[in-house]
Amino acid sequence: MYQLIALDLKAARKEKTTKQKESLAKIALLHQNVQSLGNSINEINQMLMDHDDCKFICITEHWKSQDQIINYGIRNFKLASCFCRKEGKHGGSAVFVSLAVQCLERSDIRSLSVVGSFECAAVKCSLNGMNFIILSIYRTPSGNMHVFLEKMEQILSKISDDSASVFIAGDFNIDFSQDSPNKQLSCSLLNSYNIQQTIFQFTRITSASESCIDNIFTNISPFVSNVINSSISDHTAQKITVMVDMNKPANAVKKRILNNERFLCRLKSVDWQNVFHIPQNDVNEQWNYFSNIFQSIFEQVFPMKTFKVTNRFTDSHHPEKIKNNIKECKDRLDVLYVISNSDNSYKPCYNKEKSTINY
Incomplete structure (x- = not known):
């Protein structure tokens, strides 16, 4: 009997493996x-x-x-x-x-x-x-x-x-x-x-x-x-x-939830003067120092999360939601360019986020 059970289990595993491959x-x-x-x-x-x-x-x-x-x-x-x-x-x-x-x-x-x-x-x-x-x-x-x-x-x-x-x-x-x-x-x-x-x-x-x-x-x-x-x-x-x-x-999607106010707050709390303590001729090292801090804050403030998707794929691309997301994304890019432009005390916050993205 035990041999028959073992054979059945072996056959079941083989069938499962075959189906997985297929x-x-x-x-x-x-x-x-x-x-x-x-x-x-x-x-x-x-x-x-x-x-x-x-x-x-x-x-x-x-x-x-x-x-x-x-x-x-x-x-x-x-x-x-x-x-x-x-x-x-x-x-x-x-x-x-x-x-x-x-x-x-x-x-x-x-x-x-x-x-x-x-x-x-x-x-x-x-x-x-x-x-x-x-x-x-x-x-x-x-x-x-x-x-x-x-x-x-x-x-x-x-x-x-x-x-x-x-x-x-x-x-x-x-x-x-x-x-x-x-x-x-x-x-x-x-x-x-x-x-x-x-x-x-x-x-x-x-x-x-x-x-x-x-x-x-x-x-x-x-x-x-x-x-x-x-x-x-x-x-x-x-x-x-x-x-x-x-x-x-495909019932789940990974994405980041944006919180620009918190992100800006964290960036402003960093002492960016340390970038200028690195010799000016070592531009790569200055960039690496800035990039590592920026990436670390980015990952902390915008962690990747998994969300359940109820509708996998539709032809409607939610115009209002896209509009809001684009604005948020532009804000993030502006933050990046503000700081990478090397301080000037953030040009008061890049002219107040370039007058709220007047591109």
Whole structure:
């Protein structure tokens, strides 16, 4: 009898393991800066033959107009969203989605694009009951960093209520291999929404330099990421692969509750003069000192909390709530810029939060 019970338990465990494996789906996303989609479409199709698990492809620097880009198709994919420049050359971003995946363009996000500083294509997708938001972003080397952060903050605020898995891919022209202020600001902002960097290898290697200016960010874990020497441009392709449980209900979301008054109060209580005790020629050390204190206060005042979601994904994006969140986010960004501008006694609190965000 005991042997029969043991066999039954073993069979039950095996059946459970099999069902768990069957419920897991492998989903991959690929990003490539192409520097002209017209010159690289054949190479992209060839590359995808070795990466048939890709469901999403993010393209940057497609260099095409709205009328031109619709004439360039990737095999077994559809153009789901694109940003094209109306004036000037080059630039642009696009998201291609597998024909097997239902998707809808997030035009409310794409419309936030600013030429040079934040060129964004955006879609929301549904795959076997799971919801995804995909962003493809291009920023030029001379793009305005303040505009980039402001637009990113607005978008993160929009999508934080959607309880969706997020992929943000692109050529940001921010070297994520260097501990610079631009890298710190970008990663801190994304991390505050539980979205993490996944690419750490160099993505652009020339005879004069090596840099990690292309990246993919996500709120999904675990993941596997790698770069692909595609020879399509002087940038590598980047790929992320995740395993998602299609049977697991997405009934919870992690987010931060903002309390700007308390945050400002805590920041004002810090003796920022200590920053200037560090030698002036050691700018990196000054930045690290400031950044560590700022991040510590941020985590204490805005802890990440888990909330139950009653409606997983809807087409109504709660305009009033978004409006309030955007204002709060702008306040936070202004605080950051006030202090990083190096004191002046906070320029009385950055002219009273720039007259309550009169942008």
